Amino acid sequence: MLNSMTGFGGRQATLPPFGKVSVELRSSNHKFLDVVLHLPAGFLSLEEKIKKKVETRIKRGRVTCVINIVDQGAPAVFINEPLLKNYLATLKKIKQKLKINSSLQLDTLIHLPGVLSVADSGIPKERIWPQLNLLVHQALDSLVRMRQKEGRALEGYLKDHAQALNHNLDSIRRRAKKAIDQKCRGLNSDEERASFLKETDITEELQRLVFHIHNFKNKLSQRGPLGKELDFIAQEMQREANTIGAKSFDAMISGCVVQLKSQIEKIREQVQNIE
Numbered sequence: 001m002l003n004s005m006t007g008f009g010g011r012q013a014t015l016p017p018f019g020k021v022s023v024e025l026r027s028s029n030h031k032f033l034d035v036v037l038h039l040p041a042g043f044l045s046l047e048e049k050i051k052k053k054v055e056t057r058i059k060r061g062r063v064t065c066v067i068n069i070v071d072q073g074a075p076a077v078f079i080n081e082p083l084l085k086n087y088l089a090t091l092k093k094i095k096q097k098l099k100i101n102s103s104l105q106l107d108t109l110i111h112l113p114g115v116l117s118v119a120d121s122g123i124p125k126e127r128i129w130p131q132l133n134l135l136v137h138q139a140l141d142s143l144v145r146m147r148q149k150e151g152r153a154l155e156g157y158l159k160d161h162a163q164a165l166n167h168n169l170d171s172i173r174r175r176a177k178k179a180i181d182q183k184c185r186g187l188n189s190d191e192e193r194a195s196f197l198k199e200t201d202i203t204e205e206l207q208r209l210v211f212h213i214h215n216f217k218n219k220l221s222q223r224g225p226l227g228k229e230l231d232f233i234a235q236e237m238q239r240e241a242n243t244i245g246a247k248s249f250d251a252m253i254s255g256c257v258v259q260l261k262s263q264i265e266k267i268r269e270q271v272q273n274i275e
Contacts, residue, residue: 001223002158003275004150005029005061009143015131019071023132023139025054027147029272030062038066043125050136057140059225060275067132084115147275154270155220158230161267162217165237168260169209172244172253176202179250202244209240216267227274234268 005027012022035051035058054063091104110116180200187193216233219226241264245257 001148002151002155002220002226003144003147004154004273005147005227005275006150006273007143007146009139009141009146011135011138011142013131013135015128015135018069018128020069021128021132021135022066022068023135024066025063025139025143026066027058027061027063027143030060033058033060034062036062036064038064040067040069043067043069043128045125046129046132049129049133053133053136054140057144058275060227063143065136079110080115080117084109084112087112087115151274154273157270158220158267159217161263162213162220164263165209165213165260165267168256168263169206169213172202172256172260173206175250175252175256176200179253183249200247200249202247205240205244205247209237209244212237212240225275227271230271230274231268234264234271237264238268 006029007027008025010022010024012020015021033055035054037047037050039047039050050065050067054065087109088104094100095102180197183196184193187196212233216230216237219230219233238261241257241261245254245261248254248257
């Protein structure tokens with residue numbers, strides 16, 4: 001079963017005494033697993049626990065986790081008066097020295113660093129983890145289900161294109177036999193025919209492509225992170241197709257190779273979305 005690397009999952013609940021908590025998980029394509037966390041101030045101590053939780057379920061992709069906590073109570077607002085007085089004294093000196101006539105506004109003063117703050121509730125942040133752990137677990141369930149759903153769609157797409165590759169190979173094989181026979185009849189000596197056959201022989205390339213396609217289709221039915229393996233197989237397919245194209249001496253074969261390479265490129269594009 002394939003898993004896509006793109007998806008979304010979220011959960012929210014009221015967790016006393018902290019308030020309304022929401023967990024959102026978004027995943028996108030990435031070569032490796034990269035977990036990016038956005039936590040409320042004061043909750044950074046939970047970062048490692050959340051990362052480990054994600055790592056148990058997701059093996060590849062960039063996962064962005066956003067956690068918001070809205071306190072249902074009205075937190076106390078604290079003004080650091082000694083600091084504010086220091087700011088005022090310093091600013092007055094600068095005004096006098098530089099002969100600045102503008103007045104100091106309150107909305108400017110309260111935005112100075114450290115002047116205005118919200119008092120901490122005093123509740124140990126670690127107390128939220130048992131309940132938050134469940135929310136993260138539920139959000140991960142939702143994310144994984146979406147990744148699996150998109151993975152099933154990708155699996156069907158890739159199987160169809162792998163089958164199309166087999167049809168392209170059949171066309172190349174039939175045309176190559178006919179074109180080689182025609183070309184050989186027009187050559188004057190056995191030496192010329194032997195040289196021509198050696199330069200245009202694509203038997204090995206076709207056999208290797210058949211093997212890679214068969215291997216690719218088998219991998220699609222396996223479990224676990226398969227994106228890197230599938231991408232490697234698709235690269236091997238592309239290499240063999242390029243060699244066939246380089247050996248082509250016939251316009252119809254070249255046309256079939258163009259179609260073959262187009263199918264492989266579509267496969268490679270979609271394989272980048274697989275975990």
